[in-house]
Amino acid sequence: MPRATVARISTEALRHNYRKAVAMAGGARAMAVIKADGYGHGIQTVARALREDASKFAVACIEEALAIRGAGVTAPVVLLQGPHSPEDVATSADQDFELVIHSEHQLRWLEESVRVPALWIKVNTGMNRLGFAPADIAGVMELLGNAELASRVTGFVTHFACADDANSDNTARQTACFLDAVDPWPDLSRSLGNSAAHFLEGQPLFDWTRPGIMLYGGSPMIGQLGPELGLQPVMTLEAELTSVRTLKPGESVGYGASWTATGETPMGIVAVGYGDGYPRHAGTDTPAWVNGRRIRLIGRVSMDMLAVDLTEAPDAKPGDKVELWGRNVSVDEVAQHAGTIGYELLTGVTVRVPRVHE
Known part of the structure; x- marks a missing residue:
């Protein structure tokens, strides 16, 4: 059975954004x-x-x-x-x-x-x-x-x-x-x-x-997110929690031990990484979304997985879907945390991530 890591593509959002470009032209x-x-x-x-x-x-x-x-x-x-x-x-x-x-x-x-x-x-x-x-x-x-x-x-x-x-x-x-x-x-x-x-x-x-990036819901303007400009996200990058555990104070997670828990911290591992096109430089505090709650990444992004702090979503469990960017977390916001632009993130999603067209 394949991983649940997918890029969901909304053709209706694409058409909305194109029509907005036409109206603004x-x-x-x-x-x-x-x-x-x-x-x-x-x-x-x-x-x-x-x-x-x-x-x-x-x-x-x-x-x-x-x-x-x-x-x-x-x-x-x-x-x-x-x-x-x-x-x-x-x-x-x-x-x-x-x-x-x-x-x-x-x-x-x-x-x-x-x-x-x-x-x-x-x-x-x-x-x-x-x-x-x-x-x-x-x-x-x-x-x-x-x-x-x-x-x-x-x-x-x-x-x-x-x-x-x-x-x-x-x-x-x-x-x-x-x-x-x-x-x-x-x-x-x-x-x-x-x-x-x-x-x-x-x-x-x-x-x-x-019109290019605006068709896909990404912002072409410095300091503004796509939704702030009336654009709808076309791609939702989604993966699932594969593991949930509680870190004790003093425990770190990921390569380089770059983040260490200062208190008991519920942590989840998400099945997506830079091998899928998620930016390696998106580190601690980069937002994600699970079960209607905004959460944050902790530690370094690995090739096939990343870690998230589940403090704001304590009921999250293995199998729950995590939005890395899309309707609730703008790709532009993730790009800002990674020191890049939304264009690079959208075009960088690799072939091992299936596109599911909706």
Whole structure:
């Protein structure tokens, strides 16, 4: 019989969050970002769940786009990293994938291709990862025009570096830089807004937004949890208590004896650990939930198990289900205790944890 450690996926919560993104986007449309295996939720499940709502999806690479087609979903898919080889251009033309073009070598592949799919041109407005410099956009468009590819250009895209910080003026600077760079082509679409941009008061969102983490209930904003933003958690990571005992004063638990009981402490062992994707650095005082009560972790997280203090849930017993994150404990809160972000926790749940779709 398998362990009771599972990740429960609520497709209704997913749809709620997507619809919230659409409502917050105002006049813009929202392409659902479902890269990284749907942020750990299962890319095919996510694509099927949103197929009636989302008119366009976005992923990082062609393998992810093909997985969407494998799910029977036919909506256009934007490849945010564009083609990784000349073959990707032809495949994209066949499959109705749209390519984000950000580099000169990708432009050469387009010139050499018999058929070219819809294109987006990426403008580097300060993130400094991918994209053409604003001063180079005119040259890029001229090259595409000379290669008779201009008709395939759908629009322009950029990515914000600091939209998660409502106090930063960097997003406004990037927006102004972008608008100046693309001003000569007012009829082409513009896509700037990531999840965080939906929550920035007064931030223009133009034609297409790209909600990602907010679809899964995680917060894109510094200092705020997903539920505080009106988002519903899509994944509930759940495991069971496998052992319950009482620690005596002076007894420690786990590797390194990093936590020691100062008084009699009811303790439970939960069948989940960093081998399942639960963060090793989430230590003592990280919250969990059992039998309607909030409890806390104690000691270090092991590969296959962790310890919890059951003082607040004295009736808990082996077999009881423990929520590590989900409806009662935000994944963002766990991430804060682990010194990371909810994105990493959701995408890091390993394959040995079954996804149960509800």
